[in-house]
Amino acid sequence: MSKAWIQAKHPEFVRDLFKFFCQACELLEHQMASFDADGTVEFEVLRDIVGTEMDKGLLWRMKDTAHHVFRNDPHVHLGGRFLDWAIGYIFHETVKLKEDAYQKQNYAPWFHTLIKGDPDSSGAEREIAEQLFQILSQTEESMFREIARIRFIMAKCRQLLPSYLHRYSDNVLLARYIFSQNGLVMAVFKDEYDALIRTIYGEETERMYVLASQSLRLGGWMDEAAQAVEKARQQNPTSKIVLQEKKIIDNWSDGMQA
Structure with missing residues (x-):
């Protein structure tokens, strides 16, 4: 992929990165x-x-997308560089967790069965088996540490992402995703959700709904666009951009009924 193509697709990559992050967190x-x-x-x-x-999975695609976003952004700040590293860290730590899960799921029961189920084994063999099983038992301790690190890094990503995304507050694809998948976004960010929206869109948080409406409308999803603009109207019924978007939606609706 050429750098020019990646930069041209940057709004999509930003949307995809946020989408992958929310899905991965869940x-x-x-x-x-x-x-x-x-x-x-x-x-x-x-x-x-x-x-x-x-056959790249969700975390692999998230890592690659993060590289596209942050390593091809000429204006990336320190937080963006940290995000690039952190998202890669989540991937690699999950790889380790996956391997430990395989050991625990498949070999721990096997070891237990062998140790308990072979009365003819020598004392020396049983002693060595017990020692080997102790190593396998440490897998759970490793998993505990890996999970703690993944949770910590995900929490820091939730803190860093809003500031980076503020630069893309006009990204209609991002706004559309936040609106369309609002339940998931709220579940991931929990009590940080309001700060996420305020940090991206400033005091005019209704802009998220207006941008989502514009994207949906241009894609032909008029019912969903009407829902988005109604959310915007509820937040700020006197906003000019809200009233302009609502007028477009209302004109379309009137035309359909004529």
Whole structure:
């Protein structure tokens, strides 16, 4: 991919990066909550979200997209460079978690069965087996540390992303995603959601809905555009940009009824 092409697609990459981050947070937090509850994560889920060189998973695509966004932005600031590193760190730490999950899921039961199920083994063999099993038992400690690091880095990404995205407050694709997937975005950012929107859009937070409406309208999704502009109207009923967008939607609606 040429640098010119990447820069031309930059608004899409910014949207995709935010989308991948929200999706990754949801999937990883579900696995980490499972570990909190019973000490297990699903190897198959981690395998799929990491993927392979030939079949990249969600985290791999997020890492690559972060490189496209931050390494081809001539105005990237320190926070952007930290985000590039942090998102890559999440990927690599999840790779380690995946491998530990495989060991625990597949070999821990196997070791336990062998140790308990072979009464004819010699004392020396059983002693060595017990020692090897102790190494395997440390896998859970490694998983605990990996999960703690992933959670910490994701939290820092949630703090850094809004400031970086402020520069893209006119990105209609980003606004459309936040509106269309608002439940997911709110679930990921939780009590940081309001700060996310304020940091990106300033005091005119209704702009997010107006931009989303414009993108949806241009894509032919008029009902969804009407929902977005109504959200904007509820936030600021006297805003000129809100009233302008609402007039366009209303004119279309009137034309459909004529």
